[in-house]
Amino acid sequence: MCGIIGAVLCEGGAGALVDTLGEGLRRLEYRGYDSAGMALVGGDKTIRRARRPGRVRELEQDLGALREGDARTGIAHTRWATHGAPSEANAHPHICNGAVAVVCNGIVENHEELRRAQTEAGFRFTSQTDTEVVAHEICAQVQDGRDLLGAVQAAAAKLKGAYAIGAVAAGEPGRLVGARRGSPLIVGIADGGALIVSDVPALLHVTRDYLVLEEGDVVDIVDGAFTVYDAAGSEVQRELRKSGGDSGAVELGNYRHYMEKEIFEQGRAVADTLEGRLSGGHILEEMFGAGSGALFDRVKFVKCIACGTSFYAAMVARHWFESCGVPCDVEIASEFRYRRHTVPDGALVVAVSQSGETIDTLEALRHARRIGYRDALCICNVAESSLVRESDFVLLTHAGREIGVASTKAFTTQLTALLLLVIALGRRAALAAAAESELVAELRALPTAVARALELNAAVAAVARRFADKRHALYLGRGAHYPVALEGALKLKEISYIHAEAYPAGELKHGPLALVDNDMPVVAVAPNNELLVKIKSNIQEVRARGGQLLVFTAEGAGIRGGDGVTVVEVPSVGDAVSPIVFTVPLQLLAYHVATIKGTDIDKPRNLAKAVTVE
Numbered sequence: 001m002c003g004i005i006g007a008v009l010c011e012g013g014a015g016a017l018v019d020t021l022g023e024g025l026r027r028l029e030y031r032g033y034d035s036a037g038m039a040l041v042g043g044d045k046t047i048r049r050a051r052r053p054g055r056v057r058e059l060e061q062d063l064g065a066l067r068e069g070d071a072r073t074g075i076a077h078t079r080w081a082t083h084g085a086p087s088e089a090n091a092h093p094h095i096c097n098g099a100v101a102v103v104c105n106g107i108v109e110n111h112e113e114l115r116r117a118q119t120e121a122g123f124r125f126t127s128q129t130d131t132e133v134v135a136h137e138i139c140a141q142v143q144d145g146r147d148l149l150g151a152v153q154a155a156a157a158k159l160k161g162a163y164a165i166g167a168v169a170a171g172e173p174g175r176l177v178g179a180r181r182g183s184p185l186i187v188g189i190a191d192g193g194a195l196i197v198s199d200v201p202a203l204l205h206v207t208r209d210y211l212v213l214e215e216g217d218v219v220d221i222v223d224g225a226f227t228v229y230d231a232a233g234s235e236v237q238r239e240l241r242k243s244g245g246d247s248g249a250v251e252l253g254n255y256r257h258y259m260e261k262e263i264f265e266q267g268r269a270v271a272d273t274l275e276g277r278l279s280g281g282h283i284l285e286e287m288f289g290a291g292s293g294a295l296f297d298r299v300k301f302v303k304c305i306a307c308g309t310s311f312y313a314a315m316v317a318r319h320w321f322e323s324c325g326v327p328c329d330v331e332i333a334s335e336f337r338y339r340r341h342t343v344p345d346g347a348l349v350v351a352v353s354q355s356g357e358t359i360d361t362l363e364a365l366r367h368a369r370r371i372g373y374r375d376a377l378c379i380c381n382v383a384e385s386s387l388v389r390e391s392d393f394v395l396l397t398h399a400g401r402e403i404g405v406a407s408t409k410a411f412t413t414q415l416t417a418l419l420l421l422v423i424a425l426g427r428r429a430a431l432a433a434a435a436e437s438e439l440v441a442e443l444r445a446l447p448t449a450v451a452r453a454l455e456l457n458a459a460v461a462a463v464a465r466r467f468a469d470k471r472h473a474l475y476l477g478r479g480a481h482y483p484v485a486l487e488g489a490l491k492l493k494e495i496s497y498i499h500a501e502a503y504p505a506g507e508l509k510h511g512p513l514a515l516v517d518n519d520m521p522v523v524a525v526a527p528n529n530e531l532l533v534k535i536k537s538n539i540q541e542v543r544a545r546g547g548q549l550l551v552f553t554a555e556g557a558g559i560r561g562g563d564g565v566t567v568v569e570v571p572s573v574g575d576a577v578s579p580i581v582f583t584v585p586l587q588l589l590a591y592h593v594a595t596i597k598g599t600d601i602d603k604p605r606n607l608a609k610a611v612t613v614e
């Protein structure tokens with residue numbers, strides 16, 4: 001999703017500035033975007049700009065002209081289209097009257113009203129974006145005699161919605177002003193320069209020192225020195241932080257795509273997520289941090305909030321929580337944040353997110369606090385994310401950086417981390433010590449089980465050919481494996497663009513069975529548990545209508561292949577971790593179908609890795 005980098009560099013000239021901003025754009029690419037642009041302010045008090053729909057590498061062809069001259073201030077942006085198609089005209093930076101250039105993340109909700117007023121005032125619009133009004137508003141303030149800082153502060157006061165802004169002015173060549181409300185903005189502090197970025201990894205090629213702007217803050221960077229002001233305009237100090245993040249690019253190695261690499265990293269990622277968190281037949285509660293014991297003692301109800309794949313992880317966890325005697329409810333963050341409801345006593349809100357920057361999840365967490373949730377815990381993969389900063393308790397998944405837009409190792413490590421949380425709360429409810437030991441034993445065996453599931457790669461690649469020319473697919477699962485079916489269907493639609501829907505298998509006859517014919521592949525998730533006999537019946541219902549089945553079942557479950565039924569046997573594991581192991585072949589299936597179709601697997605069309613707008 002949209003990304004911002006801006007910098008004032010006192011040394012190195014325009015070439016170094018273009019390189020710094022360009023590398024920042026490459027580091028923001030993983031978020032997903034469909035156009036990119038850059039603008040520099042020269043010592044001659046002019047703004048030069050390059051913008052393009054498409055990839056950053058395409059924009060790089062246009063950056064040569066920007067390298068000439070003595071510019072030391074610039075802003076750059078990756079845009080994920082919301083208002084207006086991905087085109088050059090809609091790409092950021094937006095320039096107003098040659099005087100002000102602006103990049104903006106988020107959505108300006110009162111843009112129509114501002115556009116009307118600005119049009120009447122004589123401003124001419126050249127894009128369909130909601131953010132061009134920001135450039136005009138700042139420009140109007142500059143024309144009224146304000147300096148860039150005063151202009152951004154005055155303009156920000158008129159904006160509604162969630163946004164982060166970076167602005168430069170032709171008349172002030174060494175100045176860069178940033179402002180945030182709702183969307184994150186980070187200030188990087190380097191020798192002889194300072195930067196603004198929307199995401200910490202985008203500044204690690206320059207510096208590890210940074211601070212996070214708070215709601216309503218404005219940062220004024222002049223010739224590499226910076227000052228932060230709060231929403232009331234008072235100068236404030238924000239905590240200086242040092243990033244421990246990996247500054248290098250993630251290498252692809254021998255893999256064709258990051259998604260493939262990340263699928264195959266799952267044995268290691270799960271092992272890393274468990275590292276130092278188990279002891280004998282127990283979990284070590286220290287992983288949740290100081291005060292967590294007292295927290296867990298008072299928890300009587302768990303509310304999980306999440307989006308996308310993370311939501312499906314929480315859906316699996318609900319089965320685990322409830323089977324350990326912990327009442328649990330799971331809700332899509334974008335629904336929860338606008339819903340009134342009663343908060344039960346002893347309620348803990350658990351936000352699950354790979355990125356920790358998904359705006360709906362962040363807003364849902366804030367909403368939870370407003371309506372009376374006293375305690376918030378997050379399960380997150382990014383230590384330096386907004387969600388981690390805003391949560392009282394944190395359990396990090398140690399998946400490592402996930403680049404592929406379609407989430408894989410984040411999901412299996414979220415499930416691993418959630419199971420640790422289930423044990424911590426379950427041992428205070430109906431989970432007996434012996435049962436805890438069994439769960440811990442299942443967790444210890446998990447990395448090996450995942451590695452064995454990955455050995456199904458060739459078998460799954462072979463069946464994937466049958467899906468490549470299909471337009472639709474149905475996925476079926478039951479119990480804790482229903483969310484696994486949902487996740488499998490999501491993977492297929494995200495990267496192969498085949499319409500795929502998952503149903504609880506028992507629901508088949510209440511509608512979706514009408515879709516089944518010999519052109520509708522049906523994927524069934526059939527572990528060897530107490531629901532096996534039920535899903536076997538559902539498989540027969542599909543077969544009786546000519547449906548072509550691909551059944552992922554456990555070794556020894558007794559489902560045999562034959563006419564219209566292909567069986568892939570998944571390693572047999574304990575009941576609790578079974579959803580994690582069954583996820584692996586479903587990821588492989590989607591991956592192989594997409595490779596056959598030749599789609600852009602790591603950056604599927606229209607999707608973003610970190611969804612920072614509503």
Ligand code: G6P
Nearest residue numbers: 308309310353354355358407608
């Ligand atoms: C986007 C990503 C998904 C992800 C979802 C939630 O849609 O493409 O892969 O599951 O956001 O993201 P989060 O970072 O909060 O887990």
